[in-house]
Amino acid sequence: MKLDRHGRWARFSYLHMKYLFFSWLAVFVGSWIVYVEYSSYTERCRGHDCKNSICDKYRKGVIDGTACSSLCEKETLYLEKCFTAKPNSQVYSGNWGDLQGVIKCQMEEAPHYDLGGEMEPRKEAAPVAFNKPTKGTSVEKFREMIISHLKAKVGDQANLADLATQVLSFTDSNKDGQISLPEARSTWALLQLNEFLLALVLQERDHTPKLLGFCGDLYMMEKVPYSPLYGISLPWIVELWIPAGLRRSMEQWFTPSWPHKAKISIGLLELVEDIFHGTYGSFLMCDVRTTTFGYNERYDFKVVDARYIIPEATFQERIRQQRCDVDEDCLYGIDCLTSCDLTKHRCTPEVTRPNLAKVCDTLKNYILRGAPSDLSDELEKQLYACMGLKGSAEQMEIEHSLILNNLKTLLWKKISHTKDS
Template identity: 50%
Template sequence: LIFQHCLSSSPTQQVYSGLWRGREVIIKCSIEEALKADNHPDSVPRRDVVLFDKPTRGTSMDEFKEMLLNFLKSNLGDQPSLAALVSRIIAMADVNRDGKVSLAEAKSIWALLQLNEFLLLLSLHEKEHTSKLLGHCGDLYVTEKIPHTSLYGVAIPPFLQSLLPSVAHQIIHQWFAPAWPRRAKIAIGLLEFVEEIFHGTYGSFYICEASPGNVGYNDKYDFKMVNLRKVATEMTVRGFLKGRRCEQNADCTYGQDCTAPCDKLLKQCKGEVVQPNLAKVCGLLQDYLLYGAPLELKEDLQKQLRTCMTLSGLASQMEVHHSLVLNNLKTLLWKKISNTKYS
């Protein structure tokens, strides 16, 4: 494994580009939970936590499986599919493929599961909208490199973002963005990802920062979620909101934009996030899809995106309306690019 370039300026986020078995990869290790660290200065990095303290010597295989199941239940909720995920973790822990999990192997996989992004990579691997996990050692893990790490194909450097007016951002994005049919294909993948994390195999997840820099695509224009550190499980968000004191809605915000209403009378956060993933994603896709869209499609597309952006996260509205809006949008885009070279 060859380390090449450091991709992070934060001491709590060790991220490197590198080479492994002749392919470009991303190497990550001991990443602090970014949502907590970035947005809650009061949460001090947990230097006192010893990563490799569990399981302890003498733990049986059945006890370790029970440990894993309880851990997954507390992080993903009590899902019927968790037993299958435990089996997958056990198989992954057996690095030397001898059919047994040694104490060192068990400690290594346990340490990795404490990293939010690693847990999400395991939970959301099925539809290939996340980076492929290629290998791990201790609390270090390696994923495939996503060639395009911004929705628009180019990311404006952070030091320029604040200097350039929003109009300049828009022009740069439009200039470098893929052709419209390619954007439509990427957008369909992003909508499928939203579908996947809404009551998915391992529970529900929230995108807590929907921005072009957190989503990307590969050379075939298949959508890839670049930054899983901005995604949180429903259990994590609910745990954060439960009993939280507040004066206004902003006090009930997890990450950048997972906001719940503040009950002004009780001065406590309610448990439901106001804006669902789909509404956030449609806000992201509005400029992305309307620019250069085929004329015969533009009006209908604009109307559907506008409807989508007004969706509420309240449970009474979610189920049927959410699925209907999402499927209508996917169908509209797919009809336009199916049976062409872009599909």
């Protein structure tokens, strides 16, 4: 159909207006995204404030530690990229001379115990932070404080004295054979954190990154080069636009070869073994998403975020205090759910699924994809048996141990003769 001059002009005007509208919309949305991301960044990422607060206390002689001089005087330890998710727990990549790591710093008063947040004790308010132990406290009295604190955290274990000795050795940051009050106050602040406690408990097992240094409750841990477990981490704004199915496919594209995945999976199963009735009691894994785990260049498994791996004794003590109307009110983190006692409207202390069942759930898609054909059926059978475990591990200790050993043996036999082991 042939258009007249007026028609052609109208058509041009319509297309022109449409182009201008979408151009304006793109600019507006882009600007909004940048603004929101920048606003979110400035609200979350306050590493400069955290460093200033720590260094102010160090210069006043309130705290001390292996990293204080490098952070506050020599400036050879510095914060780089921000990975903070919550403003009161700052997380940055960092450099300390030739060392690369992750720097974590606590800020402000943590919220009172809340099942939606971290299960940490209430922090002291800023003006009185780092006020324990008090001036005049002897080393022996400090040791008693440590043992009492550890007992409250992990339960009355027979070898708490050994763990307290390790803590005291750590406290002597300059290795002069003496423990100063600032050193003791820094260690006491660190002992309140789940991640630090787990690093102490598992320091001989290599599942947690090594602690490189500390100043007050700011600390630096070794970098885990590959995380999350699937090896792909995207900006949150990109995540919003990726369909769940495509995301799962992308995750599989970035996984290591199957023998390497098997080695990483064995490491995760060994972690479950180590924290179930371990040397210093049992721990619960309350966030078993792949984002909390990673691995190094040798494909050794590492815990990237241990904030939600908590002592069972601490969990049970706190969960009993939680009022509830339905079971969902008794959820901590992503994965630690108990039931609601409707006669008392209080949460019961026993989790509905043991650590092993949750780990197998996470490993299913990871380890079955690409599995050798002569192993696939038996591996799938063992994983589904594992995922079906219910109740606390104590109630099914034999079955728990049997499935755990079967899975480890199955994977190990397949890779033990290869260079991947």
